Amino acid sequence: MDTRPHVVIVGGGFGGIEAARALRRAPVRVTLIDRTNHHLFQPLLYQVAMAGLSPADIAAPIRHILHDVKNCDTLLGEVTAIDLAGRRLDVDRADGERSWVAFDFLVLAAGARTTWFGHDEWARSAVGLKDLDEAVEIRRRVLVAFEAAEAETDADARRRLLNFVVIGGGPTGVEVAGALAELGRFVLARDFRHVRAEELRVILLEGGPRLLPAFPERLSAYAAERLGRLGVEVRLGALVSDIRPDGVCVGEEHLPSATVVWAAGVGASPLTAGLGVPLDRAGRVIVAPDCSLPGHPHVFAIGDIAAYPHTDDGRPLPGVSPVALQQARFVARQIAADLQKKPRGRFRYLDKGSMATIGRSAAVAVIGRFAFTGLFAWLVWLAVHIFFLIGFRNRLMVLINWAWSYFTYNRGARLITGRRLHAGPPASWPHEHPPGP
């Protein structure tokens, strides 16, 4: 019987993996639970949606990443309930059975998922971009829309197929819109006979007054200008009133479109709803200065599932991987401190910068007091992302894929999978199992 304290980590994203690693020498046993078998390199997910990379290029088995962390078990399963008082989780396991898993410490790192700001019916028409299934579904819709337009002679139907609407002007929306314009332009021009690249329309809708609101204003203007050069129509102050299978309504205007990408709404995993602790508007757990849940010092929440209101400048932390990584290491230290009966500390975020890419060879980056644009920012972006991609093979594959598509203007993963043939949202989307931890 193993008498070491049991630390359960829910979620195998950046925070969960890092927490398990940071606990490798602590006198505890660790179980990491995730409902998928893979860690996903989220920053490159848009590349899968745009047929530039394969799913396996940006995902590695959690069990493999942690195979040399000897005090850690990996469990494939979905956490369906958390009993904070009883210190146990209900887990729906891969063998089809459910069981209670007891814990001494709990680290919630289940991340975020697509949310619809109270308009869940929009999920039937648009696709978010938070997991591999969504990325592959976007890829399918984009490629099928091109194919359908090639055979379509009716002008209205053709316009709807060749209009692509991206909602949300943050980094994800900017990246998707830029990549979509490039994908369409080169692929349509080269491989299609009856669709001209000029017929493609990519519309990026942002509700606020500028793109990339978390970046300096100069970079927002640069991003809008670069996207314009790629042929993207950027519309600021555009409030979406409805999303339907035939298109998007912006105020009174109707934009016909078969393919709508939703990059506007992200909320915490639905797990938080049952905890009985205070949440913010996005469903995130409002944590104490030591990242624990108020009244439950042995339970922590890190990364996108947590709201941390205790920053020095009072501004919320961004939903990026460095926050999750730093919180993971901090929380591992607090658990070790508890076991040594030492006092806990207070989490402080060290901001190392942020960046977003805008198509081939252009990006924006903020590092400390410095803001960069253009090719240099893009090379920094490339280097950072390749460096942090987990696993040697993935890094090499991604580099080769990119070099190949950069020099040939080609796309390696233009694959329509699944047995559905028709353009637009299928009747079976979203799938019955919602994304979870």
Place this chain on the structure above:
Amino acid sequence: MDTRPHVVIVGGGFGGIEAARALRRAPVRVTLIDRTNHHLFQPLLYQVAMAGLSPADIAAPIRHILHDVKNCDTLLGEVTAIDLAGRRLDVDRADGERSWVAFDFLVLAAGARTTWFGHDEWARSAVGLKDLDEAVEIRRRVLVAFEAAEAETDADARRRLLNFVVIGGGPTGVEVAGALAELGRFVLARDFRHVRAEELRVILLEGGPRLLPAFPERLSAYAAERLGRLGVEVRLGALVSDIRPDGVCVGEEHLPSATVVWAAGVGASPLTAGLGVPLDRAGRVIVAPDCSLPGHPHVFAIGDIAAYPHTDDGRPLPGVSPVALQQARFVARQIAADLQKKPRGRFRYLDKGSMATIGRSAAVAVIGRFAFTGLFAWLVWLAVHIFFLIGFRNRLMVLINWAWSYFTYNRGARLITGRRLHAGPPASWPHEHPPGP
């Protein structure tokens, strides 16, 4: 208005693609119709099922492969009916509409699909291996079974999860069984904590008296011996009486198994049923010596959808890509001859050899009068398959993937995708849309 004769090709496999290429200088316009957007390199499909390669490594967009064949259009759509007398096809297109496509010549190259010898209910428990969806589903079931076994404490349930049954001792069955034994052994030993590699059981069932019946007997014996060394239980003369979600019945014996791969039955595309021409037992069109349909000289059938009974030695042609490629070139010449009012010829197959691989660094190959086994045969197999893989990127990717997995014993694409968590066959399998051309 284009007045050139219209050649319609149904199917973008080896035969269909080659027919389009062979007609590039003929005074015809060509339309190639397929229900997927990609050409699939079938001989490596088992590598996708065994997590060695990604789907995009062995598939390339048909439209891209044919982009420099200027007289050829590509149409994504499913052929739902063929009106031979009216010389037209009914096509369910990607834009959701149906239309008739008229033809002057028709080349049926829609290939084969998994069949169940009258036991369609077995499709709910076992998975075939003829398209990417099936390969990804096998990968999912294998990887989830490992994960479920890791968390399972009940001995019977554990045995069922770790028993893998492969049905059919032809090249596909041999390749899957060998790769499965290797995948299980190395992955389980390295990344799992509570499953030992010795618990894995791979059982290969063959109804006849030897494996690889199309090969010389010496090679059959070699394959059985090599598989035995990898830990595969080879059972000859084993007739399957039932396949259920809990396992396989062989005569009176019940083999509990959550993962059953069906490599025993292949039949022609269901398209042939509505043609009103003679078919063989596997549903293949019995063609004339010039590969045309009896009574329909302007309609040809090539590759796995056709039965060609006019060989010099009276033996049927094997279901391999060289047959489809040679028939495609032959048929293109007959169409050109027709347009020049020249007489048609008679198809003759030039057998260049055949091969099958048995795990890492062992294979069997027959080339002319020579039979090879072992490492040399494996290197020949590797060289031939890499050489014929379409597209520079795919060749490079596959080589890198293989080199990596060869030297590290690792698997690059160990990805469980789709939102289903549990081991064994899901309720929604097979999907509503059956595989077609």
